[in-house]
Amino acid sequence: MKVGLFIPCYINQLYPKVGIATLELLEKLGVEVYYPTGQTCCGQPLGNSGYEEDAKGACQVFVENFKEYDYIVGPSGSCIHHIKEHFDILEQTDAVINVRNNSYELCEFIVKVLGKTNLGASFPHKVGLHKSCHGLRGLKLGSCSERMDDYYSTEEALLKEVKGLELMSLTRKDECCGFGGTFSVFEEAISVKMGKDRIQDHLDNGVEVITGADHSCLMHLDGLLNRNNHPLRVMHIAEILNHSI
Structure with missing residues (x-):
């Protein structure tokens, strides 16, 4: 192909x-x-x-x-x-x-x-998965909490096969981060509050690294992390899946 x-x-x-x-x-x-x-x-x-x-x-x-x-x-x-x-x-x-x-x-x-989940990656850290709205509800990369469907997550299926990675459970695992593209420009205060709420959820659950399949969301969260001096970092899921030690 x-x-x-x-x-x-x-x-x-x-x-x-x-x-x-x-x-x-x-x-x-x-x-x-x-x-x-x-x-x-x-x-x-x-x-x-x-x-x-x-x-x-x-x-x-x-x-x-x-x-x-x-x-x-x-x-x-x-x-x-x-x-x-x-x-x-x-x-x-x-x-x-x-x-x-x-x-x-x-x-x-x-x-x-490709039909693969175990890619031979290693990443010995506590990871929190941010599920972006477009990926989750648009592309159907996972089941949504508001629907009574069988649970699945394409991203989790990959992360759970990464050696040493501990996927941390979040309290509100599929809530919007508030970025929304131009929404974060025109509704800055709401966007910031939503982003801070998502970060707090990761902090409360012992996360070291926030990952996701949409770096626009991660960019939004990373900006808030840096401005508020939080001990968290963000990495796109491709970087984790490509990581080996």
């Missing part, structure tokens, strides 16, 4: 180590990975702000860059959700439909497409 690696713009600019970890992890799993150098933003920020018409150009550029691949894989649940659910603003050509149907968040691709 030919996999097109999609690295969201904020990860490319601010967290390049996450992109590198994603690439290395896929290569360790024997995946033939390609990186289209012409890729840009998927258009999510404009779409989330109500400017869908202005986002069409970015969406179309994305399709042109990734239309030749069997799968498109990226380390961001929110961006992948945008591609799958909001590229309906484009004319639904074969290329657009294929890109939408074959785009996968990293953990989802590893578990559902």
